[in-house]
Amino acid sequence: MAAQDAVGSAREALTTLAATVLRIRQEYGDTIGVRRLTSDVDRLAEALDHLGDPRPGHRAGVSADEIVVIPDDPYDESMWQDAQSETQHAQ
Numbered sequence: 001m002a003a004q005d006a007v008g009s010a011r012e013a014l015t016t017l018a019a020t021v022l023r024i025r026q027e028y029g030d031t032i033g034v035r036r037l038t039s040d041v042d043r044l045a046e047a048l049d050h051l052g053d054p055r056p057g058h059r060a061g062v063s064a065d066e067i068v069v070i071p072d073d074p075y076d077e078s079m080w081q082d083a084q085s086e087t088q089h090a091q
Contacts, residue, residue: 007051014044 021037028034 007048010048014041014048017041018045 018041021034021041024037025034
């Protein structure tokens with residue numbers, strides 16, 4: 001997903017959230033919780049406005065050849081045979 005697509009999706013979600021908070025305000029009235037929600041929506045909108053362009057050279061994701069798969073198999077216990085534990089006051 002391109003950066004502009006992601007920002008556009010975030011703006012759409014924020015617009016939906018703002019409309020929902022408005023409905024909550026109509027239902028609950030002007031409470032501290034509603035004020036905080038409204039403030040949070042305003043803060044998120046401001047953050048999106050100040051986001052700017054992605055950093056030069058920033059890669060959006062990891063390529064498949066950079067992914068290292070770590071198996072879920074248990075470790076070979078012999079690997080720890082000569083190891084000293086901190087609980088054994090190793091020096």
